[in-house]
Amino acid sequence: MSDYEPVEELTLAPVIRRAGARVIDAGLLGIVGFALILPFMVAAVGLDEPGSHGKDSSVWSGPALFGWILVVGLLPFAYEAVQLALWGQTLGKRIMSLRVLAESGEPLRPAQAVGRAAVNNLLYLFGCGVGTLMAYLWAIWDQPLHQALHDRLTATVVVDDREFETGDGGLTGTMVIDRERRPGV
Numbered sequence: 001m002s003d004y005e006p007v008e009e010l011t012l013a014p015v016i017r018r019a020g021a022r023v024i025d026a027g028l029l030g031i032v033g034f035a036l037i038l039p040f041m042v043a044a045v046g047l048d049e050p051g052s053h054g055k056d057s058s059v060w061s062g063p064a065l066f067g068w069i070l071v072v073g074l075l076p077f078a079y080e081a082v083q084l085a086l087w088g089q090t091l092g093k094r095i096m097s098l099r100v101l102a103e104s105g106e107p108l109r110p111a112q113a114v115g116r117a118a119v120n121n122l123l124y125l126f127g128c129g130v131g132t133l134m135a136y137l138w139a140i141w142d143q144p145l146h147q148a149l150h151d152r153l154t155a156t157v158v159v160d161d162r163e164f165e166t167g168d169g170g171l172t173g174t175m176v177i178d179r180e181r182r183p184g185v
Contacts, residue, residue, distance in 0.1 A: 004104065007103055007104070007145060008144070010160075011159060011162075012157065012158070012160065013146075013158040013159055017160075019136075021096040022092060025092035026092075029076050072125065080120060081118070088100050088101065093161075098158055098161055100159075102157075103145070119150040135149035136149075
């Protein structure tokens with residue numbers, strides 16, 4: 001018998017708040033990504049002196065291409081995988097009071113968090129445009145759990161985290177159990 005509430009009894013996250021969390025995460029990743037890729041781009045273009053117009057070589061040199069792959073592929077994956085494995089939410093989800101749980105209502109296992117992040121960030125890179133948009137929009141018409149495609153593939157669900165908060169700043173329900181299972185978090 002599980003100590004967790006069945007997902008069907010939890011309040012599911014509204015799609016608009018999920019989208020808001022994704023926009024916040026994308027904004028944070030954009031800022032960090034820009035800071036990470038700027039040195040690679042300056043090195044590739046070669047703007048060493050004020051007024052210089054750079055080297056005659058292509059902007060897509062080795063360092064620039066490496067930086068681009070790092071920022072577009074690996075940074076979002078690592079950002080989401082680590083946070084979901086540790087806390088069940090990214091910074092954007094935290095701000096929007098959302099949490100990702102397993103379909104059983106239990107906190108995500110680390111492998112499940114990594115799998116969700118891989119589908120959500122690396123696999124969607126290859127489905128550019130319409131395919132990626134449809135994967136996210138899937139949550140609108142999916143029944144009964146309103147799961148996006150990456151949730152379906154990894155057996156996860158996004159819930160409203162506000163029901164676990166108490167007035168004194170403490171946590172109840174699944175959150176207490178989550179902290180008991182993950183010492184030091």
